[in-house]
Amino acid sequence: MFWDFGNIDQNSTALIDDSTGEETSYGRLKSKCDKISGNIISDSKRLLFSFCDNSAQSIITYLAALRSGNAVFLANTRMDSDLKKSLIEIYKPEIIFSIDELPDILPEYSRHNDDDDFAFYLRKENHELVRLHPDLSVLLSTSGTTGSPKLVKLSYQNIQANAESIAEYLNIANDEKPITSLPMSYSFGLSVINSHLLMGAKILCSNKSMVMREFWNTFSQHNCTSFSGVPYNYQMLKRLKFDKMNLPSLRSMTQAGGRLSEEFIKYFYDTAVSKGIKFFVMYGQTEATARISYVPFERLSDKIGSIGIPIPNGEIKIISDKEEVTTPTVQGELVYYGKNVMMGYAENRLDLSLGNEMKGILHTGDLAFKDSEGFCYITGRMKRFIKLFGLRVNLDDVEKMLENRFNCAAACYGTDDSLKVLLHSNGIDISETAKRTIIETYKLHHSVISVKCVDSIPVTSSGKKDYRLLQEKE
Amino acid sequence: MENLEKLKKAFSESLEIPPEDINDALSYGNKSWDSVAHLALVASVETEFDIMLASDDVIDMSSFLKAKEILGKYGISF
Numbered sequence: 003m004f005w006d007f008g009n010i011d012q013n014s015t016a017l018i019d020d021s022t023g024e025e026t027s028y029g030r031l032k033s034k035c036d037k038i039s040g041n042i043i044s045d046s047k048r049l050l051f052s053f054c055d056n057s058a059q060s061i062i063t064y065l066a067a068l069r070s071g072n073a074v075f076l077a078n079t080r081m082d083s084d085l086k087k088s089l090i091e092i093y094k095p096e097i098i099f100s101i102d103e104l105p106d107i108l109p110e111y112s113r114h115n116d117d118d119d120f121a122f123y124l125r126k127e128n129h130e131l132v133r134l135h136p137d138l139s140v141l142l143s144t145s146g147t148t149g150s151p152k153l154v155k156l157s158y159q160n161i162q163a164n165a166e167s168i169a170e171y172l173n174i175a176n177d178e179k180p181i182t183s184l185p186m187s188y189s190f191g192l193s194v195i196n197s198h199l200l201m202g203a204k205i206l207c208s209n210k211s212m213v214m215r216e217f218w219n220t221f222s223q224h225n226c227t228s229f230s231g232v233p234y235n236y237q238m239l240k241r242l243k244f245d246k247m248n249l250p251s252l253r254s255m256t257q258a259g260g261r262l263s264e265e266f267i268k269y270f271y272d273t274a275v276s277k278g279i280k281f282f283v284m285y286g287q288t289e290a291t292a293r294i295s296y297v298p299f300e301r302l303s304d305k306i307g308s309i310g311i312p313i314p315n316g317e318i319k320i321i322s323d324k325e326e327v328t329t330p331t332v333q334g335e336l337v338y339y340g341k342n343v344m345m346g347y348a349e350n351r352l353d354l355s356l357g358n359e360m361k362g363i364l365h366t367g368d369l370a371f372k373d374s375e376g377f378c379y380i381t382g383r384m385k386r387f388i389k390l391f392g393l394r395v396n397l398d399d400v401e402k403m404l405e406n407r408f409n410c411a412a413a414c415y416g417t418d419d420s421l422k423v424l425l426h427s428n429g430i431d432i433s434e435t436a437k438r439t440i441i442e443t444y445k446l447h448h449s450v451i452s453v454k455c456v457d458s459i460p461v462t463s464s465g466k467k468d469y470r471l472l473q474e475k476e
Numbered sequence: 477m478e479n480l481e482k483l484k485k486a487f488s489e490s491l492e493i494p495p496e497d498i499n500d501a502l503s504y505g506n507k508s509w510d511s512v513a514h515l516a517l518v519a520s521v522e523t524e525f526d527i528m529l530a531s532d533d534v535i536d537m538s539s540f541l542k543a544k545e546i547l548g549k550y551g552i553s554f
Binding site for chain 2 (some may be wrong): 211212213214215218234235237238241242243246247391441447448449
């Protein structure tokens, strides 16, 4: 398991924290984790919450949770404090770690300091809590810093299997040095950490943003070899004229978290070729720990628009009417089979006691077809959600929320870079208030939301909202 | 419109901060100024002043004060 640091040279560097400059070797990492474990281990498995960023300390806390056999929910420290509170109420973690001081809002918890002066919180009353399933290792949110208390439950086998597959197809060796360009509380960001620790590589732990010069200075100073991004990171990189940026240590870059348009894929492919580096277009879901498929770089030029082939040890079938489609180019639901398929979802503490409900099969809800060489292409979605900035926004949820809040009919539709809303508000223009509500509830940037008040919302002959018509009108 | 007001307008609209809360100390990471808002801010500054910012200036525009300095290079004075 990658958190054992088994066959790795204990003197080699594991983590470099870019804000403190501190380097932690694999041997030192082990002893730091075990010191934390000493504070959190008990006779039964416990639930930890870690409100984390991308500091070395946050990664150490995560690894300490894995090594001590406790389960850990990784949540972004930037999450809204009311949401933090409500998640704590729902899941009742025995232990909370937080990289930022938690405001004094937790009467059920007492604050403690470890020897390194790092604060953690212990729940005072534990005896009534539901026991956790022994396989449970990590909990992740699918909606980032926003709303839903629904979490993805991952097992030890899930995170290990996905790390192994990723390390294999990206050909990760111990001389790699990725920079943490995505939050570790996001499945894609976490997969970068896991797969590199597995291979004994070095990780540059940074909270800096790709839109700021400091990020690129850090990248160059430390001779980092790779970064990862969701589509909007790549849109920004093109705006920054990535082809003209001088990054001699860069070897590869990976993209997932939503569809990157073909124009952008071509630009980054050409740039990668001219710089002599690799660019990986990939696809996945948090429900599959992170990764499901990838496009081998040497095939990218003739497979632009494809999400590629399944990761090593995974399998993809296209299913239509409960039968596998074996004819190329015929569409069906993309169903993934592999050891990285989650145990199931959790919506409360009780769900954490359940074992594997998925049995290694994930119905992704994406419609796709395979070409004659087995490369998959996504054509649409069965469920109504869009991905904004790599995070999933369920259109039906937004719709329901608006209808309840404003007591009027709403229709939400859109693409992976914009959310469109129509409100049938009986002649009163509430578009600004509604927009504000969406921004606050889902923590979205206003530029991707458009709200219009209309006299009627188009319906189909069967009386359902006609989303296809709305989409076509765009 | 005065250049200062124009710049405040660009900041105010893209970061969704009232113009009266915008001062030299406002920097990246404050309030709603994250990586997504940064792209919107750059576009908004470019539209407001009808210029095209160089890549170096995009990643250097880390505060309101810095934005004024950068715009100086484009002949816009404050």
